[in-house]
Amino acid sequence: MKLFVKFIKKIFFYFILFSGLVLSSMIFDNYIDTSDDRGYLIAIGICSLTFFVLEYLLPKIKN
Numbered sequence: 440m441k442l443f444v445k446f447i448k449k450i451f452f453y454f455i456l457f458s459g460l461v462l463s464s465m466i467f468d469n470y471i472d473t474s475d476d477r478g479y480l481i482a483i484g485i486c487s488l489t490f491f492v493l494e495y496l497l498p499k500i501k502n
Contacts, residue, residue: 453490456486456489457486460482460483460485460486460489463482
């Protein structure tokens with residue numbers, strides 16, 4: 440049961456992180472002066488990098 444709750448919390452955290460970064464890509468568009476597609480690509484790239492660091496790199500460093 441604890442594993443399920445931990446999984447749900449992680450899914451919720453990443454959903455908020457992803458949606459916040461995608462929504463903030465609209466702000467990136469104003470400053471970078473690119474089309475919507477490029478702004479979303481920047482946001483997805485930042486989100487993927489964050490996932491990699493939190494899920495793979497930090498556990499490897501801790502061990």
